[in-house]
Amino acid sequence: MALQFEQVTYTYRSGNQERRTGLDALDLVLEEGRFIAVLGASGSGKSTLLQHFNGLLLPSAGKIRILDFLLEPGLSGKGMKELRRRVGLVFQFPEQQLFAETVEQDLMYGPLNFGMKEPEAREAARSAARALGLDDELLGRNPFHLSGGQMRKTAIATVLAADPDVLVLDEPAATLDQASREELLSLLADLCQSRGKTVILVTHRLEEVLPFAEDYVLLDQGKAIFHGPPEELLADSGLMEQAGIVTPPAVRFLRDFSERFQVPFPEGPYPADHLARFIEQTVREKA
Numbered sequence: 001m002a003l004q005f006e007q008v009t010y011t012y013r014s015g016n017q018e019r020r021t022g023l024d025a026l027d028l029v030l031e032e033g034r035f036i037a038v039l040g041a042s043g044s045g046k047s048t049l050l051q052h053f054n055g056l057l058l059p060s061a062g063k064i065r066i067l068d069f070l071l072e073p074g075l076s077g078k079g080m081k082e083l084r085r086r087v088g089l090v091f092q093f094p095e096q097q098l099f100a101e102t103v104e105q106d107l108m109y110g111p112l113n114f115g116m117k118e119p120e121a122r123e124a125a126r127s128a129a130r131a132l133g134l135d136d137e138l139l140g141r142n143p144f145h146l147s148g149g150q151m152r153k154t155a156i157a158t159v160l161a162a163d164p165d166v167l168v169l170d171e172p173a174a175t176l177d178q179a180s181r182e183e184l185l186s187l188l189a190d191l192c193q194s195r196g197k198t199v200i201l202v203t204h205r206l207e208e209v210l211p212f213a214e215d216y217v218l219l220d221q222g223k224a225i226f227h228g229p230p231e232e233l234l235a236d237s238g239l240m241e242q243a244g245i246v247t248p249p250a251v252r253f254l255r256d257f258s259e260r261f262q263v264p265f266p267e268g269p270y271p272a273d274h275l276a277r278f279i280e281q282t283v284r285e286k287a
């Protein structure tokens with residue numbers, strides 16, 4: 001099943017009736033089971049879009065179909081609990097939502113809240129921790145005594161523990177160092193590939209998702225100005241400029257390279273070994 005946004009507008013209203021458009025008649029159809037990157041300049045509507053996936057925000061106009069749910073303006077909170085179990089939302093600084101005395105208690109909170117019995121919740125906590133590469137030994141520790149990277153993974157594991165089908169994350173790798181960033185992204189890619197989860201990830205850094213994401217959405221002023229595979233996006237420098245996306249040096253190199261050797265821009269995703277093979281093969285065939 002697809003995740004569908006149909007003419008979705010979201011308007012923020014403040015006390016003095018001032019309005020700000022978060023999303024503007026946005027149309028978007030995403031396929032399940034994929035690793036999807038959402039990019040766009042600051043204020044383009046990325047966080048607003050993400051909060052619609054689990055009904056935290058409801059459209060001011062338009063319709064959203066997610067899993068078996070239909071989200072429309074004015075919908076009541078009924079049924080939202082099930083939607084929130086199946087669509088896990090990770091905010092930009094998720095570690096701020098940690099609160100318990102031990103990592104295990106934090107990880108069990110969601111599963112218990114969504115109706116699991118204690119032994120089942122304990123198992124869900126363990127399995128989520130392992131999926132994010134957190135050692136069992138950490139479960140008894142105080143989450144506030146962990147390293148930054150471990151804390152971030154714990155916070156993401158708290159969402160994963162409820163076993164959502166769709167995982168939606170707002171800049172999950174921001175503030176992490178390069179190594180933790182790569183590790184986190186590759187763990188998310190693995191959840192998608194080996195466990196069939198849909199991963200929707202907002203980022204400012206195109207280069208961090210290039211090795212993993214197969215589907216790209218560009219937002220500009222509350223609209224999706226692009227949705228498609230990376231090779232289409234990367235080949236279009238005008239589009240990236242319009243969306244305020246900095247072109248990573250590796251992409252500039254690939255553009256020049258494919259132009260020079262007159263081969264089509266390679267198909268993504270772009271893990272380093274895939275790129276090395278493409279370059280090696282092209283040189284061998286053309287030189």
Ligand SMILES: Nc1ncnc2c1ncn2[C@@H]1O[C@H](COP(=O)(O)OP(=O)(O)OP(=O)(O)O)[C@@H](O)[C@H]1O
Pocket residue numbers: 012013020021022040041042043044045046047048049
């Ligand atoms: N709580 C709010 N009240 C009023 N306007 C808001 C609110 N949150 C966002 N907006 C406005 O909605 C638009 C989209 O904002 P949003 O936060 O979704 O952008 P973003 O792409 O996530 O930006 P960033 O990259 O800075 O996180 C912006 O014009 C913003 O000013």
Ligand SMILES: [Mg+2]
Pocket residue numbers: 046047048170
């Ligand atoms: Mg944002």
